[in-house]
Amino acid sequence: MRRAAVVLAIVLSHLVPAQSLASAEPPDGRQAMREMLQAYYYARSDGKAAVSMRIVSRQGHARNRRLTMLRLDQADGGEQFYYVYFHEPADVQGMSLLVMKRPGKEDDRWLYLPAIDLVKRIATSDKRTSFAGSDFTYEDVSGRDLDEDDHELLGEEAVGESRASVVKSTPKRPGEVEFSYRKFWIDAATHLPLKVEHYNLQGRVYKVYETQEIQTIDGTPTITKSLMKDLDNERFTEIAVQDVSYDGGLTPDVFQERTLRRPPTSWVR
Amino acid sequence: MSFRNAPYADHPRRGFADGVRLIPRLWLIAVSLGLVPGPAFAATRPEIHPHTKRFGAGVHGFVEAAYGPKFLGDERTQKDEFSLLEQRLQLKTRWQPTAAWLASWNPELFYKGDLLIDEYDEAVRYEIREAYGLVSPVPWLDAKLGRQILTWGTGDLLFINDVFPKDFVSFFVGRDDEYLKVPSDAARVSIVHPWAALDLALIPFFTPNAAITGDGLSFFDSLLGRVVGEESERLLTEPSFQPDQTEVAARISRNLSSYEVAGYAFRGFFKQAVGTKNQDARELFYPELAVYGASLRGPAPGVGGIAYGEIGYYDSLEDRSGKNRLIENALMKYLAGYERDFPNDLRLGVQYFVEQMLDFGDFTASFQPGDVPRDEVRQLLTLRVTRLFWLQTLEASCFALYSPTDDDAHLRPRLTWQASDRWKVVVGANLFFGTHDWTEFGQLEENDNLYVRARYSF
Numbered sequence: 001m002r003r004a005a006v007v008l009a010i011v012l013s014h015l016v017p018a019q020s021l022a023s024a025e026p027p028d029g030r031q032a033m034r035e036m037l038q039a040y041y042y043a044r045s046d047g048k049a050a051v052s053m054r055i056v057s058r059q060g061h062a063r064n065r066r067l068t069m070l071r072l073d074q075a076d077g078g079e080q081f082y083y084v085y086f087h088e089p090a091d092v093q094g095m096s097l098l099v100m101k102r103p104g105k106e107d108d109r110w111l112y113l114p115a116i117d118l119v120k121r122i123a124t125s126d127k128r129t130s131f132a133g134s135d136f137t138y139e140d141v142s143g144r145d146l147d148e149d150d151h152e153l154l155g156e157e158a159v160g161e162s163r164a165s166v167v168k169s170t171p172k173r174p175g176e177v178e179f180s181y182r183k184f185w186i187d188a189a190t191h192l193p194l195k196v197e198h199y200n201l202q203g204r205v206y207k208v209y210e211t212q213e214i215q216t217i218d219g220t221p222t223i224t225k226s227l228m229k230d231l232d233n234e235r236f237t238e239i240a241v242q243d244v245s246y247d248g249g250l251t252p253d254v255f256q257e258r259t260l261r262r263p264p265t266s267w268v269r
Numbered sequence: 270m271s272f273r274n275a276p277y278a279d280h281p282r283r284g285f286a287d288g289v290r291l292i293p294r295l296w297l298i299a300v301s302l303g304l305v306p307g308p309a310f311a312a313t314r315p316e317i318h319p320h321t322k323r324f325g326a327g328v329h330g331f332v333e334a335a336y337g338p339k340f341l342g343d344e345r346t347q348k349d350e351f352s353l354l355e356q357r358l359q360l361k362t363r364w365q366p367t368a369a370w371l372a373s374w375n376p377e378l379f380y381k382g383d384l385l386i387d388e389y390d391e392a393v394r395y396e397i398r399e400a401y402g403l404v405s406p407v408p409w410l411d412a413k414l415g416r417q418i419l420t421w422g423t424g425d426l427l428f429i430n431d432v433f434p435k436d437f438v439s440f441f442v443g444r445d446d447e448y449l450k451v452p453s454d455a456a457r458v459s460i461v462h463p464w465a466a467l468d469l470a471l472i473p474f475f476t477p478n479a480a481i482t483g484d485g486l487s488f489f490d491s492l493l494g495r496v497v498g499e500e501s502e503r504l505l506t507e508p509s510f511q512p513d514q515t516e517v518a519a520r521i522s523r524n525l526s527s528y529e530v531a532g533y534a535f536r537g538f539f540k541q542a543v544g545t546k547n548q549d550a551r552e553l554f555y556p557e558l559a560v561y562g563a564s565l566r567g568p569a570p571g572v573g574g575i576a577y578g579e580i581g582y583y584d585s586l587e588d589r590s591g592k593n594r595l596i597e598n599a600l601m602k603y604l605a606g607y608e609r610d611f612p613n614d615l616r617l618g619v620q621y622f623v624e625q626m627l628d629f630g631d632f633t634a635s636f637q638p639g640d641v642p643r644d645e646v647r648q649l650l651t652l653r654v655t656r657l658f659w660l661q662t663l664e665a666s667c668f669a670l671y672s673p674t675d676d677d678a679h680l681r682p683r684l685t686w687q688a689s690d691r692w693k694v695v696v697g698a699n700l701f702f703g704t705h706d707w708t709e710f711g712q713l714e715e716n717d718n719l720y721v722r723a724r725y726s727f
Contacts, residue, residue, distance in 0.1 A: 057660075063689065091690075091691075100527070115447040116418055117417070121575050121577070123574045124610070125610050129612075130614070130661050133660060133661040233660070256461070262411055
């Protein structure tokens with residue numbers, strides 16, 4: 001009898017997805033969102049990427065941004081350092097940005113203007129502001145705190161060839177953001193977001209994020225092409241990511257004022 | 270901003286070829302016309318262009334045309350109708366030698382220069398803005414040698430411990446903010462340590478603030494006791510070039526969680542000629558100065574946004590007692606500021622600035638008829654409102670300075686349109702208000718101007 005119970009347990013353990021055994025709580029929206037934030041914004045412990053952005057207006061006019069981004073995590077889901085160096089357009093070339101992301105608090109953000117050698121501290125109360133004039137917000141680029149929203153698992157859907165969990169995230173403090181809720185399609189295999197719909201206060205989709213390409217880099221699934229469409233203004237921003245590397249040995253001393261004045265040549269090329 | 274009562278004089282640094290008059294208006298028109306059907310507008314590139322360039326490779330820069338008509342047509346100055354008419358080409362390049370024996374020093378050479386066709390002065394000038402070498406002989410030290418822009422401190426266009434030279438002429442006639450800072454020929458050493466960072470700047474070649482001469486902007490000439498223009502002729506004596514006249518500026522700074530703390534020290538000279546050497550010969554000079562100060566900057570507790578404070582003691586070394594009426598007294602300067610952002614790309618900043626003359630009793634005791642009256646305490650309030658429109662391509666901003674003690678004010682409204690990645694158009698105005706001729710902004714009342722700049726960056 002006892003032996004039968006062991007066999008049954010082994011059989012069952014193969015039938016039930018490993019995911020639900022690994023975590024104590026049942027698979028819910030919050031858990032799916034936590035995994036997404038982890039896979040998307042906290043992949044490995046540090047990362048470097050060359051980012052190209054193309055912002056296309058309703059009239060078809062394009063603006064291009066080219067930047068190098070360095071990231072170092074202090075703790076998974078916790079504090080993070082970001083360093084951004086702008087290569088293009090020409091009039092911002094040489095500008096750089098330093099961000100200390102502190103979940104639950106305002107980020108510390110510094111901007112360096114090389115023409116006047118000025119290190120400027122930037123107020124960051126509004127994280128919904130656009131990042132570098134694109135359709136992505138600061139929060140889209142560096143992640144929105146898990147605790148800012150209630151996350152509800154709506155079910156599973158196929159997105160292209162992938163199976164995705166559908167999660168509805170509703171802000172806990174609705175007055176602070178321009179959307180009433182967001183709907184995420186989170187890839188079951190990689191935990192990366194495949195699609196995000198933003199719903200306005202009337203309940204209509206007005207902004208759509210789509211992942212266009214995922215590459216496995218150094219064993220880590222990475223979004224290398226993505227698109228944010230602003231349906232109201234009929235414009236979009238494409239982001240392409242190249243030269244991605246992980247765990248290259250970034251240290252906290254890279255993320256300080258000196259680096260703003262003098263880009264680290266071993267990282268920014 | 271500290272150029273109060275400054276006896277402005279001829280800027281001693283002029284480029285070559287004064288008086289070369291070209292006919293660049295056609296060029297200006299071409300640029301203006303080119304603005305509309307410019308190639309950048311048609312650019313809908315099919316692909317995001319990849320990261321192929323090496324960091325800093327190549328030459329960048331811009332061409333810019335600027336025109337600034339005066340509201341009032343001040344006849345005292347060289348030109349009655351405008352205060353700004355110029356075309357500028359700026360080129361910059363960075364070079365990182367890759368020779369193996371140098372590699373560990375991580376060397377870098379940087380150059381940035383402007384060719385300016387200045388139709389106000391009727392001159393063509395070439396100005397090296399920056400030309401320096403930068404090395405790190407050890408990992409914790411950067412040494413920057415050559416012409417460079419030096420900036421530190423926390424204020425928004427108000428300076429206490431930033432004792433480096435400024436160009437308020439450019440600032441008041443509508444040039445880009447970049448030109449408020451005048452480069453210094455200096456050696457700067459930055460040392461980083463887990464406890465603190467130390468910056469040390471040695472400036473052997475004295476560079477004063479660019480002077481308002483009366484040619485471009487009319488101002489209050491303290492020696493003549495009235496607002497003057499071109500007829501103001503004063504002799505300005507700079508400190509001689511001697512090793513012991515080298516200016517030294519230091520900053521020690523560190524972060525304590527989200528707060529930046531810094532201490533400053535400076536030994537050199539006032540950047541304005543606030544000393545009178547010989548009243549009859551109209552001869553002024555730059556007295557010796559030491560400054561000691563501190564600053565704090567970080568998140569404002571509870572309300573969000575950034576708060577900062579800065580303090581500085583200006584020790585007037587050639588008039589420590591305050592008894593010499595021909596030399597500026599010692600001063601205390603205080604600054605408190607707060608900035609925060611709001612939804613919809615709105616940003617507000619307020620500052621409160623106090624300048625207190627020390628030994629005020631000695632100042633009043635030695636005061637003579639004809640001297641410029643001063644209050645012991647001068648207060649200044651500033652407000653900056655910035656809002657972005659059109660998906661962050663249009664910036665509307667206004668910077669207002671108001672002094673309740675001097676009863677004067679300065680308004681700087683500005684619209685910046687980033688028409689494309691390459692084209693930028695700026696329209697703005699500089700407006701001055703005052704009750705008295707001798708106050709900082711009151712003296713400039715006749716110089717109200719409008720300006721427009723079009724810039725193509727590459």
